[in-house]
Structures are given as C-alpha cells and as structure tokens.
Amino acid sequence: MNTILALLILAPVVGFLINGLYGHKLSKNLSAVIGSTAILVSFICTMLLYKTVPETGSRIQFFNILSLEAFNLDAAFLIDHLSLMMMSIITGIGFLIHLYSAGYMHHDKGMSKFFAYLNLFIFSMLLLVAGSSYTLMFFGWEGVGLCSYLLIGFWFTNGEYANAAKKAFVMNRIGDLGFLMGMFLFLQNFGSLDYSVLKEGQLHISSGMATAITLLLFVGAMGKSAQLPLYTWLPDAMAGPTPVSALIHAATMVTAGIYMIVRSNALFVMSPFTMHFIATIGLATALFAGTIALFQNDIKKVLAYSTVSQLGFMFLGLGVGAFTSGMFHLMTHAFFKALLFLGAGSVIHAMSGEQNIAKMGGLRKQIPITFWTFTIGVFAIIGIPFTSGFVSKDEILNATYAFSPMYFYLAAIGAGLTIFYMLRLWYLTFFGNFRGTKEQQDHMHESPLNMTLPLMVLAVLSIVGGFIQLPELFHGHPYLNEYLSPVVKNLVAEHGTEGHEGFEWALFGGTIVVLIAMFAWTSNLFGKKESVSEKYSGFAGVLENKYYVDEIYNFLVVKPIEHISVLLSKIVDNKIVDGMVFITGKFVTWSGTTLRYIQNGQTGFYFLMMSIAIVVMLAYNLLFKL
Amino acid sequence: MLATYAFFFLAFIAIFFALLVVFSKNPIHSCLYLVLTMFAIAGNYVLLNAQFLAVVQLIVYAGAIMVLFLFTIMLLNLSSENEPVKSNLIKFIATIGGGSLLLVFVLALKKTDLGPAPLMFPNPNQQGMIQNLGKVLFSEYVFPFEVISILILISLMGAVVLGRKDKKVNPINE
C-alpha cells in the first residue's frame, strides 16, 4: 500500500519534472504521452487502493518533515473513503482532460509547459486531498493556487489574460489568509494540525471558538471555491485554455473548499452559526451567479457562472448538514461540468476560437459527437430525471427542505435559473441558423478522437453517475452515503425520508413540469433565433454586466488601494525613504568635497597635524588617565 | 666629575648646533652644523662606554651621510637666495606645535617613575665593546643583519635607478 501510494503521488511529479526540465527537447506528442501516462499511473494506483484501504482509513507516514516542541509535521497521508473518492475524481477526470488536451493544445507551442503545469497541478491536488494534516492540505492548497495562476495566465503575452491570472491569485490570497488564521487558531486549541484530532465528541472547545475557527476556514473555502463575495476571479479565469477551465475551474480545484469542510465536518457541526452561514452564502451565490449567467454571451462565461452557482448548491448542501449530498453533487458536477467545458472547448475548436454564442447556432449537424455529448451534459446539469445531476441536486433540495422551506424555495428558483440559462446556451449554440462568418463555417470540423473520447466517457459517467445513490423513492440505495459513513455522516439523512415521501413526489413532479415548461419557453425564445442582440437593456443589462460587481470592487477596494499606494509612493517612498538615502549620499559628497581641502599635498601641513595629534593624545592621557 | 662636565658641554654643543641646523639660511651651513651635532652625539656615545657606535657614528653619519648631503647640495647648486621661506604665521604655529610637543613629552616624563636611577658615569658595562657587540650581532641578530644587507643593496639600486637621467621624462616646468 505504501508503494502504491508513493507511486500515486510521485507519478505526476515525475511527469512534471520531465516535461518541465526537458520539455523543450521533447516533441509535442512525447510531452503529451508523458504527461498523460503519469496521470494514468496515478489513476490505476488509485483504483488499486480501493481494494486495500480499510474502512476506518489508514494513515501512512513516510517520514517526518519537521519536529518542534509545539508542532510536528509528518509527510503522512490519510487514505480513507473520502480522500479516495476525491483522488479518483482528480486522477480519473484529470486523465481524461490530459488526453483531451493532447488534441486541444496541439497547435500551441507551449505544449510541454502546459503538461508540466497540469502534472504539477494534479500533484498539488493529490497532496491537498490525501495529506493527513491541514499543513499538507495547505501546501496542496497553495500549490493548486499557483498552478491555477500559471495556467490561467498560460497565454501570458495577452495582458488581459495575465491580469485575470493575477486577479485569481490575489483573490485566492484573501481566502488563504482566512484559512491560515483558521489553521493557527486550530493549532493553538488542539496542539496539532493533524486530522487525527478531528474526532466527533472529542473536540473540547467552546462553541464560540469553534465558530471562529470554522468561519476562518470557510473564508479560505470562499476564496478557493469562488463563493460570494470572492467569486469574481472564477469567470475571469476562463482566460486559460479550456481544458484548464474544465479541470481546475470546474471539476477539481474549486471543490477543494467543499472537501476541506467535509473533511473537518466534526468541527463544523459544533458551530450551528457557521453552518447556517455556509448555507446562506451558498444559496446566495447560487442565485446570484445563476442570474448573471442568464445573459452572458460567452460560452465559457456561462459555464463559469454556472460553476459558481453549482458550487453554491454544494455549499448549501453542506450548510444544511447534508455533507455526503454535497460530496455527491461535487462528484456528479465534476462529471457533467468537465463534460460541458470540454464540449465547449470542442465547439470553440470547431469555431476556430470563437467563444461568443451569439455568433454560433445550428452546430448540431456539423459536430454531432460534440453535440450529443454536450446535450447529455446539459441534461445532467438541468436535472432531467435519473441523470446524475438530477439525483444529486434532488438530494440537496430535499435536505434543504428539511432544513428550512424558505431556503428550499429559493434553491428551487436557483435550479430553475440553471435550467433556463443552460437551455439558452444549448439552443443558441446548436440550433437555429449559423450566425458566424463564412470562414468559420468552412473551417468547421469535428474534433479528433482523443478529444471526443473523453467527451463520450464523461457523457456516460454523467448519466450513470447518479445511479450509485438513487433516491429511495425509486428503490435506489444510498451506496455513497454508506461508503462515506466511516468518515462523514449526513446529518439530514439520519432523519430518514419517510415523512417526506409526499414532498419528494411533489418535487419530482414539479421538476418535470418545470422542465417541460422551460423547454417549451426557451425553444420558443432561442430555438430559431436569426440574430442575438449583444447588448441588453434594463435589468438584463445589469445582469449582463454581472451586477457591476467588478466595477464596485474596483471602486471600493482596488481604486482606494491604488490611490493609497500612489500616495505612499509619492510621499513616503519618494520623499522620506528616498530622502534619507539621498541625504546620506549628499552628506558623503559634501563631506568629501569639504574635507578634500585638508588633503592639500603639503607635507609640512601633514606633519603639523601629526604633531598636534600626538600632543592631543598625550595630553589627554596625562590629564585624564595617568 | 670630569665626565659630568663633559656631558653638559656635549649636550650644550648638540642643542646649540641643532638649532643652528634648523635656523640657518644656507643649506650648506645647515649641513656643516649637523656634522657638528653628530660629533657631539658621538662624544656622548664615548661617555656611555659605547665606543664602537661612537666610531660608526663618525664614519657613517658624519663621514658618509653628511658628505652625501653636501654633494647633493652642491650638485643642485643651492644657496640661500633661492631658499623658499614660509610665512611667519606658519612659523609661529610650527613653533607653538613643536614647543607644546616638547612640553607634553617633558610632562609625561615627569609623571613617569623611572625607578632608582644609577649614575651613568663611570659606566662599568663592557657591552659597548666591539667584541661583545660582534658576538651578539652575529649570533642573536644574524638574520636581521643579513636582511639589512639586502636592504642596503636594494636602496643602492633604487638610488641608481632614480638618479639616472631619463630621456623620456618631460620636465613639468619648462
């Protein structure tokens, strides 16, 4: 088991080192093969671990990194059902996306660099989920942040992209600060950052302290998982290549916050206030991002806001206590959102780089495989019954209803928004007449097999992914809940669903009715559109401009800081700091020009000075010493 | 008793001619007065029973070095007319400086306890004899002796190199 785990963790590092150090000497295909193989090895190792891992999980220690009186840091990994599930998602989807990238990035010069970054990302992510302490998680946390920065700014020659990367980095730093402070408080209270202290009923701290720690940790999660108010970096992060968006900004990295909360569930349940807060933030984010997505015309931006919104749903699930439902949605979301992003990438690829859906339309004939797989993704996310998205979202909604009916209604509206904007995207992209240029139409082509294969695999997963936990209503069995139960328990599931059977039927029926209505409405609205307006007026305009949040942040935070910086640079730096430096220099120059007249070349003068010095020294000794 | 009178006489001669060295206008006169001072000091060496050094003083200083000075002065054809003179202010300051130096030295000496001072004359010590000095010089100080001989050689070569007329050197004031 140790060997397998070491191989699992180190394979991406090896890939990273080979591609990173010798990438310029390798051919593009070789780079891709090395990068993908490394992840495939990791994936196979993960699968092998399933058999050997004990139910209670096992802590595997390799060596001790740092040993201090008050602090101990081991290179140890905690392999249990939760981390194994995350590792499967990371390596599995990671491998598919590597495969896809080999085709997508084929025209790019920085292929080996790209794969090196991706491998490094997978390594960091594995460290994040497999590490057995918050310290290791933080290493991974920062590592994925770095890779995210590098990959968003992959085409860094474009200034806007580079700025988007910086924005993501800075936003994440804000969250990281909270996470770090949470860690410090945790260390102070428990004397260790290892997960072994996280045992339910054994955490002896006041609820106030628990609230403080969990809130700080949640700030970290807000940054990493793009929740209100720190979400603005994620839509901008779409500047990166599409596979990156699929891997990092949809399937894996942004779910780190959710994983962290689930991992620390024993702590979070001690603070009802934090749980409530998480639920509220999640719900608000889901609605907020959902409304913005309604009027976006950039295919990737729509998906990005949809990701933010879905992450909001996951946090809602966590907040209402349905930890495993949150994890379940994380998993299904990883499937269908990766699928959607890769499909979008395929569409962009076919459209020769065009991302604006207003200039697409009627693509279903030209790129059938992409169309069908994308369709499955859309169906999964909007919750066509028995697809994975339906099952997981249904579970979260159920749990939310048990928590508070008002939250449920709002969440349902959020789900409705999802249906609307996803169908709008779907119709505008694949139906109606082509609205792009002639050249784009001529260049239109289906993607190669190594790009479509991941799409097909993910499409299958998006459909069947929900079957592991069908609602009891349809005689399903909560396999996932059982599987995760040694690590985390669903607070809501304990109540059972017996009293709510009627409600569940109502929800199911309601879903179908809404879906049919939405299909009819959106197909009417967008199905045969000849042209799509690029500008919206009124409230739609506000939505199109993302509620002007970026502008507000710019006004409230960025501009004041800039002004203060300019002020400081002009006054403190230029006048005071530089002034002191200049004064030193000027003093030396002045004293030099003044004192050089003493150096007049007259031997007699030197001798006189020498005599006087001797006299003074001797006189001093005579008068004061002897 | 005679030795005491001899000391004071020699001391007076030395100081008197030393002052004349400094204050006489003509460098040639200075040089000759300095020779006289050297003689007085050599006499003091005899009083201190350091006969060898007294002889060396006469031969090396009064004989060789001062003759070198005279040669140089005559070679450069110097006389009191072209003697540059310092301003009176500088002379005043210099006198003050030299005087205060002497004052401080004397004060320091007054404060120093030299221990019970034995009479200097007649000096019974025989270490100033040439035989004794030779033994010490060629046993204990044989290495510095050899080194100093090399120094002499080097200075000889240096003087030759410096004194040679160099065609390439362009006189500055011409």
Place this chain on the structure above:
Amino acid sequence: MLKEVFIDHYIYLALTLFCIGVLGVLIRRNAIVLFMSIELMLNSVNLLLVAFSSRMGDAAGQIFVFFIMTVAAAEVAVGLAIIVMLYRNTRSIDIGDANKLKW
C-alpha cells in the same frame, strides 16, 4: 650645578634634539634641510637607545642603533635621489611644490 648625571638628563637631551628636529620639519621648506631635520630626530632616538642600553647593561639597544644607522643610510641614499629627480623636474626643492598627489 648638578654634580651627577642620571638617565633623566639623557632623556631630556634626546627630547630636546627631537623637538628641534620636529621644528625644523615644520618651519623649513627646503627639502634637503627637511631631510637633515629628520636625521636629527633619528639621532636623538639613537642617543636615547644607547643611554638605556648602557643603563640596563643590555647590548640589544646598541644593536638596534646599528640597524637604525643602516636604515638611515639607505633612506638618505634613496631620499636624496628622489630630491634630485624632483629638482630636475620642477627646478625647485620647495617641498610645497611637491603637492601633485593631493587629490
């Protein structure tokens, strides 16, 4: 009138000669006279060394004087050569003119 001579007297004599040498260096501008003043100072030190050597009954002091004389001879040889060169170049032996190294 003193009837006896002690080491103090020799020290005073040496100091006086030394200070006269210093005075010479300070008030004269003729490089050769300057040199003579330096010789005077060296001689005063020699005298002191011999006086102490006699008093202590130690030959080392006289050996030192011997070395100092040697060094003085070497110094005078080189120094006078330099003065000759100086004169040849500047037509003057004013020490005040030899200030080209000032800055």
